[in-house]
Amino acid sequence: MLVVLRSFCALTRRKKTDPGGHVLSMGAFGFLGYWVYKWEVRSEELLAQKRAEILERRKKLIAQADESSGMALIGDRPLQQPLSS
Secondary structure (H helix, E strand, O other), X not given: OHHHHHHHHHHHHOOOOOHHHHHHHHHHHHHHHHHHHHHHHHHHXXXXXXXXXXXXXXXXXXXXXXXXXXXXXXXHOOOOOOOOO
């Protein structure tokens, strides 16, 4: 990591005297930034898909539990009365 930082600092100091190195570093960091952006978009899609699958699975489990116990949906269940002492 230190080597990369040193080489980056050297490129930024010499950009006035070495325009080829500056162009090369712009291209390298631009290429890297492009793929980071693409990965971010793709990972957001994957997370949204996974969240939808989890929600669907939870709904199925709730439906199965309600069918097996003969109860209504969770939101329609009556509140339990507090025990009086």
